[in-house]
Amino acid sequence: MHSILDNRPELKAQIDAVAEVAGYLWMKGWAERNGGNITVNVTEWVDDALRAMPALEEARPIGTVLPKLKGCWFYCKGTGRRMRDLARDPMANGSLIRILDDCASYEIVADRPVLPTSELPSHLNVHDYLIGKGLPYKASLHTHPIELVALTHGRKWLQKDAATRMLWSMIPETKAFCPRGLGMVPYMLPSSVELADATLKTLDEGYDVVMWEKHGVFAVDTDIMNAFDQVDVLNKAAQIYIAAKNMGFEPEGMSAEQMQEMTAAFGLPK
Numbered sequence: 530m531h532s533i534l535d536n537r538p539e540l541k542a543q544i545d546a547v548a549e550v551a552g553y554l555w556m557k558g559w560a561e562r563n564g565g566n567i568t569v570n571v572t573e574w575v576d577d578a579l580r581a582m583p584a585l586e587e588a589r590p591i592g593t594v595l596p597k598l599k600g601c602w603f604y605c606k607g608t609g610r611r612m613r614d615l616a617r618d619p620m621a622n623g624s625l626i627r628i629l630d631d632c633a634s635y636e637i638v639a640d641r642p643v644l645p646t647s648e649l650p651s652h653l654n655v656h657d658y659l660i661g662k663g664l665p666y667k668a669s670l671h672t673h674p675i676e677l678v679a680l681t682h683g684r685k686w687l688q689k690d691a692a693t694r695m696l697w698s699m700i701p702e703t704k705a706f707c708p709r710g711l712g713m714v715p716y717m718l719p720s721s722v723e724l725a726d727a728t729l730k731t732l733d734e735g736y737d738v739v740m741w742e743k744h745g746v747f748a749v750d751t752d753i754m755n756a757f758d759q760v761d762v763l764n765k766a767a768q769i770y771i772a773a774k775n776m777g778f779e780p781e782g783m784s785a786e787q788m789q790e791m792t793a794a795f796g797l798p799k
């Protein structure tokens with residue numbers, strides 16, 4: 530079947546990376562049924578011929594006005610679609626959308642009219658913010674990592690930076706590869722504008738990865754593989770904590786001196 534990715538190797542490479550990550554999410558057990566979603570700002574890989582293509586359907590409202598997204602293009606996982614299916618066939622389980630000049634609506638320009646994820650308000654709000662800040666971040670990932678979600682069922686880990694401090698102290702790589710820590714957003718209705726606003730506020734406090742209490746994580750990075758890596762190292766740290774607890778003791782964690790030494794040696798933010 531003809532695809533809009535044919536003869537567009539750079540755009541295809543971006544979407545292949547999304548498919549690769551979708552496969553990892555499934556294999557890790559973080560993507561039950563249609564759980565999780567991914568969007569990538571692919572504007573720089575869209576050529577004039579693609580820009581001139583007609584939409585597959587009428588324009589739909591985003592639900593908010595996002596001025597920085599005028600003319601931007603995104604690959605989005607389809608709502609209700611499974612990561613494990615997207616891994617095999619990203620254009621049957623996701624689509625490209627373009628943001629119209631009103632900055633308040635989008636059209637699907639893709640192989641099939643796959644409706645974008647229900648978390649589109651959170652994703653697009655965040656992309657608008659990232660562009661406004663001049664950050665080179667192109668990808669956002671929402672997923673349901675088991676151990677990180679389990680942590681948010683414990684009140685003490687919901688306190689600001691309590692989980693970050695514990696996770697960083699489990700293994701040195703955690704702070705090295707997730708140096709901005711883990712922000713916390715209290716429970717809110719999935720796909721709501723309130724959740725999108727709270728996510729944005731928490732990213733603005735300086736985090737790249739935000740926990741949605743009793744739901745999942747939302748991570749941003751330069752590309753989708755890097756966004757996945759940040760969640761992967763944080764969840765690994767949570768698994769080490771749980772493994773120690775399962776052995777019947779409270780894990781010691783790296784000492785404050787060890788953390789300071791590592792922070793200085795790697796040139797990490799304090």
Ligand code: 13P
Pocket residue numbers: 563564565566606607608609610645646647648671719720
């Ligand atoms: P979608 O299938 O609409 O992307 O929703 C999945 C999800 O995880 C909602 O939070």
Ligand code: ZN
Pocket residue numbers: 564565671672673719744745
């Ligand atoms: Zn979710």
